[in-house]
Amino acid sequence: MFGKGTDVCCGSCPHAWPNFKNLTSAEMKEMSESRFQSSFTAGETIFKAGSPTSSAVFLSSGIAKIYLEGFDGKKIILGLAKPGYLLAGPGNYVDSTHHYSVVALTDVSACFIDMNLIKSYVQKNPLFAEGYLKDISLKSLRIFYKMISLAQKKMPGRMAEGLLELADEVFKSDEFAPILSRQELGEFTGMAKENVVRILKEFCNEGIISTNGSTITIMDKQKLQLISANG
Amino acid sequence: MFGKGTDVCCGSCPHAWPNFKNLTSAEMKEMSESRFQSSFTAGETIFKAGSPTSSAVFLSSGIAKIYLEGFDGKKIILGLAKPGYLLAGPGNYVDSTHHYSVVALTDVSACFIDMNLIKSYVQKNPLFAEGYLKDISLKSLRIFYKMISLAQKKMPGRMAEGLLELADEVFKSDEFAPILSRQELGEFTGMAKENVVRILKEFCNEGIISTNGSTITIMDKQKLQLISANG
DNA sequence: GGCTTGAGTTGATATTTATCACTATATTAG
């Protein structure tokens, strides 16, 4: 399914990027009428690092993984995008190129908004520009802390942190389906997939989590927070 | 030495942040007249993570290290700041707090500019806002690549990359004084100081660099680039 | 159904990296 997105105005979309609130209704209407919508099935690539940032992408439903491509095809999953998350990245104002790749983890429907339009609002609308700055700043900060975690915490600490992030920020629940494979969980927490298995098993044995079939449930959140904090 | 910086206008300062070119002459004059200047000797802290971002800081001379504070007092040096580098960080638009610390490596003289003034120019001056976005975007990108390097390269690769960054981007010369101690070089390349020593020695033995007293000279840049690229 | 494929899992092993203990060499303070 794809096409011009003329059905609902972005202004009334419950999943819109918060910063769109700073647009005038004329700007909102213009943007809304010029956007494109497209669907992706789980596993499909929404955009790849290296491709031009011709559009800003927003999910209206589904979840996608955002990852950096390293050496030898190794990946680092920076985080998961949900509706309301601006998918454009810092390359937009540097070399007009994406520097991370985005792949749908579930079936996804996405809105594509012309980047030149976004950039023109940045120039015309100071509040919108400030909102964009806030967005990119917050994402930078998260990268800082991800970097500290990867560089200084040991595997159990990183896994605990990763599970807490999935529970608290992505799924908003202490019980969640394994939207990420063990391989991906490893790319998310910076370890080999074999070690993901071992550490999850360890957490199970200690009663910190339980893995019912393919669902992970956090049983002892305090302990998990302790492990995360102590590295 | 410190005080109001009324001697030279920022507009004619050869070390000014490039984005200041986008200010009107009235804005430039206002900013120039309200700024404060201060000096730091090598080793002194310019600001600490956690402190409020009340001012944007620019060096007019000297070099400073920018680092994240991790666990157990461990540090990650993100990079070195020279004149022309905006020292404010992404916390400014998130929680008005610095998230990295900055310490002078050489004697430094610095200009402090009221952050509210900067923020007001972001709102009044779209070109300035765009320049700010570009600045923060570029810094984000660098963090991406630093992160990949730390997560996926092995020690020799990280050291090679670090030396190349010092030569090509900081000192603009293949021979440079050891402004960073072995400890700091370790914080910069993500390894223990003992391993810094061992790898530098290894590089010496292979004729890739030479350490004359306390100066590092890159002898075989191609080889260094190869080591950096191959992880 | 039987076959293939890929994810999950496990144990053994190799590699990488940190830590520890110590010496040497500076550099600074008194």
Add this chain to the structure above:
DNA sequence: CTAATATAGTGATAAATATCAACTCAAGCC
């Protein structure tokens, strides 16, 4: 000048982590 302190350097060891080689199990396919 000398003691004290920080940095540099070295080797041995321990810890952390990746890699390799199986094996299991389930899903999809001819």
